[in-house]
Amino acid sequence: MIRPAHRFPLLSRLLHWTMAALVLAMLFIGIGMVSTISPRYAQLVSIHKSIGIVILVLVAIRLINRLINPPPPLPADLPSWQVVAAKLSHWVLYLLMFALPLVGWGMLSAAGAPIVIFGSLHLPAILPHDAALFAVLRSTHTVLALLLFATFLAHLGAALFHALIRRDEVLPSMV
């Protein structure tokens, strides 16, 4: 493996890989739970709410960390369209990691449903009970989740492109 001259700080790497695992798990739990009627349904929904809030807290920490510890530079010879794609996709990922838990929380609030995480911790409603608002937010949650999955695939593909084809410092800088 190339020893990177520029590497993400340890906290950045920890946050990245922890959130990578959580976000990927959330996408699969989310699509799985809405398509099942089995006894796993309730457990999946419960885990989904808890992880969602964990992601919301972690992404807030991560944004602050990013402002304090900026990422290492991209390879100097990276074509400019790839630089733009990289930066844009990173900000889209940040935006979605904030938006999905907030829309999820807001949607449960608008449904008038109790919002329970970790089995017994009750969160307050962040929006008024409003069925029409729920319907909009519920659909938004699905659209944003699919967008997040697509962005994740692009991110994974790009990481593998850097690691296997360009063989540059991008992946080593994050491991």
Place this chain on the structure above:
Amino acid sequence: MPEDSIDRAPPAEATPDTATLLKRHPMQLLAIGAVLAATAAGFAYTGGFLTPQRLSPNHFIDAMETAAGGPHEGFRRAHAKGICIAGHFVGTPQGRALSSAAVFASGQPVSVSGRFAEAAPDPFAKDSSEAVRSMALRLQPAGAPEWRMAINDTPGLHVSTPQAFYENVVASTPDPATGKPDPAKMQAYLAKHPETAAFLARMKARVLAAGFAEDSYNSVDGFIFVAPNGARRLVRWTMQAEEPFATLTPAVRDARPANYVFDDLLARVAKGPVKWRMIATLAQPGDPNRAAEVWPADRAHVDMGELTIDHVESEATGNCQDINFDPLTLPPGVAPSDDPIPFARSAVYSVSFRRRTGESKAPSAVADKSAGARP
């Protein structure tokens, strides 16, 4: 966008352009494509897109809409014709000993709201044609988690599994050619599901109460009550009417107005509160925790408390109309059991709620009416 990442590190060596790189590494490119395709396929599989025969909550609602001759937009896909109710619940010391749920804890009145409904998917069905009624409740103790339940006036349920429920809906779907369900399909279903035939026999023997107030409502499903000392008991419960039992002959029912059951409830609550006792039935080891199977009559009963309904009001934006009475909204002290039905109900109700909240809704059959004290 952070300024720093616009600066570039000096190149270690010149890298060819992207097209050249991709041409030079066909196997790597193939491998990346395979990883992405496998991830996407795994996602699609998890979502059931590759296994259309696997029962999803959307399949359920689609089948129920088809059986109802199409969706009644804005209304619940089942138990569509209803009215909102409010009142309070007071738990007993025996109830407190059986479940640590906050609704039993204090012995003080706990705020209750909810909904009475008739089970058919048609929100404008004539009351005389309806055979099944339901009571949905939210019990909201101050400062403690709420409890939602949706319970029926039937002797158990007609099925014990979500799969059987689905098959029953499909077998009951009118044939487009005749406009009626195909009797051969229902015969085939009943042959495969004797538990439904047994339920229909119990329904035939049942005497339907005159109205919502005289009716009693059963949890149908089994739940676990967790005692303050941690002891877990499999239970079912009944909201047992305190109102003297009364019934109406089919001829009298047919002669009454289309919404007579709701009119009677409004008139009754205008005179004063209506009450039910919540009676838990304790399972013995070996009792089947299957919704279509009735437990022996000698099982121990525990009086958990008294429900008082003193207000009735038509469905409107913001009240019980916009509540999903998800039977898995349970407080600490009440837990799901291994009865598979509540899990499927929770998943399917969620789809019904999502669909109806996104549709515009006509006023309910019983509109702009209320009776009793304002909560």
